[in-house]
Amino acid sequence: MSNQGAVDGNGSRHLAARIRAGVGVGATIELTSDQAAWIGLRVGARGVVRKIVLPGRVLVDWESGIQLEIDPHEMPYRALAA
Numbered sequence: 328m329s330n331q332g333a334v335d336g337n338g339s340r341h342l343a344a345r346i347r348a349g350v351g352v353g354a355t356i357e358l359t360s361d362q363a364a365w366i367g368l369r370v371g372a373r374g375v376v377r378k379i380v381l382p383g384r385v386l387v388d389w390e391s392g393i394q395l396e397i398d399p400h401e402m403p404y405r406a407l408a409a
Contacts, residue, residue, distance in 0.1 A: 340382075341379070341381070344380070344383040345379050345383075348376075352376055353376060354409075355373060355376075355409075356373065356375075356387065356405065357372065357373050358373075358402065359403045362402040363395065363402055366395070367391060372389055375387065375388050377394070
């Protein structure tokens, strides 16, 4: 029996995390809320997605020089056109 096309458990978790994040690595995003104002990130702050972390959190390098892992459901953002 062939496993060709099968997705292992780890692969499916990573796919689910990327779907939850709504963006891929290398995407530029822009915050749409002030949930991170406590560290200087406000609406309109932009950054580049460096990593998708299980279960769907996003590690971002912000233009301000801050690197922060965020949950897209707690700190909303939108993907910018490439």
